[in-house]
Amino acid sequence: MSKKKPLRSQEWFGRSGKMGFYYRSFFKGMGIPDDQFDGRPVIGICNTWSELTPCNAHFRDIAEHVRHGVYEAGGFPLEFPVSSLGEVSMRPTAMLFRNLAAMDVEEAIRAHPLDGVVLLMGCDKTTPALLMGAASVNLPTIGVSGGPQLNGVYRGTKIGSGTNIISMDEQVRAGTLSQADYKLAEGAMNRSHGHCMTMGTASSMASVVEALGVGLPHNAAIPATDARRDLLARMAGRRIVEMVHEDLVLANILTREAFENAIRTLAAIGGSTNAVIHLLAIAGRAGIDLRLDDFDALSRGIHCLVNLMPSGEHLMEDFYYAGGLPVVLRSLAQHGHLHKDALTANGHTIWENVREAACWNEAVITPFDAPFKRDAGIAVLKGNLAPDGAVIKPSAASPDMLRHTGRAVVFESTQELLAAIDDDDLDIDETCIMVLKNCGPKGYPGMAEVGNLPLPNKLLRKGVHDMVRISDARMSGTAYGTVVLHVAPEAAVGGPLAVVRNGDTITLDVPGRTLHLHVEDDELQARLAQWQAPTRHANRGYASLYLDHVLQADRGADFDFLLGASGAEVGRDNH
Numbered sequence: 001m002s003k004k005k006p007l008r009s010q011e012w013f014g015r016s017g018k019m020g021f022y023y024r025s026f027f028k029g030m031g032i033p034d035d036q037f038d039g040r041p042v043i044g045i046c047n048t049w050s051e052l053t054p055c056n057a058h059f060r061d062i063a064e065h066v067r068h069g070v071y072e073a074g075g076f077p078l079e080f081p082v083s084s085l086g087e088v089s090m091r092p093t094a095m096l097f098r099n100l101a102a103m104d105v106e107e108a109i110r111a112h113p114l115d116g117v118v119l120l121m122g123c124d125k126t127t128p129a130l131l132m133g134a135a136s137v138n139l140p141t142i143g144v145s146g147g148p149q150l151n152g153v154y155r156g157t158k159i160g161s162g163t164n165i166i167s168m169d170e171q172v173r174a175g176t177l178s179q180a181d182y183k184l185a186e187g188a189m190n191r192s193h194g195h196c197m198t199m200g201t202a203s204s205m206a207s208v209v210e211a212l213g214v215g216l217p218h219n220a221a222i223p224a225t226d227a228r229r230d231l232l233a234r235m236a237g238r239r240i241v242e243m244v245h246e247d248l249v250l251a252n253i254l255t256r257e258a259f260e261n262a263i264r265t266l267a268a269i270g271g272s273t274n275a276v277i278h279l280l281a282i283a284g285r286a287g288i289d290l291r292l293d294d295f296d297a298l299s300r301g302i303h304c305l306v307n308l309m310p311s312g313e314h315l316m317e318d319f320y321y322a323g324g325l326p327v328v329l330r331s332l333a334q335h336g337h338l339h340k341d342a343l344t345a346n347g348h349t350i351w352e353n354v355r356e357a358a359c360w361n362e363a364v365i366t367p368f369d370a371p372f373k374r375d376a377g378i379a380v381l382k383g384n385l386a387p388d389g390a391v392i393k394p395s396a397a398s399p400d401m402l403r404h405t406g407r408a409v410v411f412e413s414t415q416e417l418l419a420a421i422d423d424d425d426l427d428i429d430e431t432c433i434m435v436l437k438n439c440g441p442k443g444y445p446g447m448a449e450v451g452n453l454p455l456p457n458k459l460l461r462k463g464v465h466d467m468v469r470i471s472d473a474r475m476s477g478t479a480y481g482t483v484v485l486h487v488a489p490e491a492a493v494g495g496p497l498a499v500v501r502n503g504d505t506i507t508l509d510v511p512g513r514t515l516h517l518h519v520e521d522d523e524l525q526a527r528l529a530q531w532q533a534p535t536r537h538a539n540r541g542y543a544s545l546y547l548d549h550v551l552q553a554d555r556g557a558d559f560d561f562l563l564g565a566s567g568a569e570v571g572r573d574n575h
């Protein structure tokens, strides 16, 4: 009979002598009985609860449900906090701190007597940060998302977090919505616990967790306030104990096939462009060779099946009632777009999990043969304006603008943009292409979600609703428009974007996957030779570390020294 691998936690709790006394005694100070140290799996509940992260404010309740499940399966649960990243209030952008949180998660898991981990995540950056950190340690791991908010409803109409902030702001600026009504909508939009309920970044990443197989079926869409979310957390608590016994580590799940499933799922749900950066970063930690070009190749031929904001009209609550992500996964599998044998956290293959899925509302989840939008996966553009790539989400763009040539109107910074955009003397019309620089990983810093530039007031009053916009920034997953993002290399490191000038001509060709600046190569090189780097944003602290080590968007904007993993090695005794 093969000998069972000793549990990692026994390197602390199974010790005799002085160190055994030391490691157990202080835990006994919390009222923990002696039998909890007898070699049963110790499960970390990695919690991003914070009142500064409203989307995760219910996570102490979710952690209790996980805890019940762990006890029921014979494990010993220990909840611990990690850095939380609240998308709504962190400045200059929560993305600046994603890698910091990922380091926190990695080191917290490795340093403690844990055999398995349940990751509680919800608001945008909390999901990639926890997955990146956990992948770098590679213990048995389950992801539990906090769930989306209930539908926003204002005066009988659905309003989606983020998406309708933008549209209503445009109505206010165009003079068609009063300030008083705009204010009333504030309380009607985000009206329950949970994360943004559009198919924004949080919902996209919760779907990615399910498609990767790291989460249990239905992780993506059960509303935060639905009892079935609590049940899912409880079942995750039970299952993680079994996973420790089975030695089913994260690397068994985060395979190349799993990432391909996640990328195709992202296309089928009309998911956020942010997920591209996060998946690249997670893959980098898991040692999977995933490239930006893979997103384009794998997304081709995948239709957007889900009619949710910002690409469509419904919300995550509707998605769950229609059958949720299993319906999408089943549809992809039936059309040959899913690796059916990919293993998931519950021990079943992804196909076993979804083959019985039923759709209850084809207005929300459309059939593959009659999709909501055809060929709408995230497209990767290349050209002399983006040698290392840029992305666009066609499902959220205006179809008639996907091929467009226009005159560049250039803004060197967001400050310059905001100062000029509502000036009626600004030389711009709806055929122009708006270009924003210095908002990439190093330029902002942190690559803020400012890529969906506001449209000029004078054009909004004319009834213009979309224009081509290009930047090295990101865009909120809840936003929409014909918006080219993540231009790499970014302007702040001397990418060609840095030398675009007012009046230059640019051609966007999404079907041809190109982004071209109509400037002769000699002229472009001459401009680049004269280019001067902008002032560095920080010379101390974390921001300085970030500026020194952050990779470009096409490589996931992780730190160069965090690629790969360090494993779950137990460190030397601390005393």
Ligand code: FES
Pocket (backbone or CB within 6 Å): 055, 086, 087, 088, 122, 123, 124, 161, 195, 196, 200, 202
């Ligand atoms: Fe937290 Fe949107 S602000 S998910």
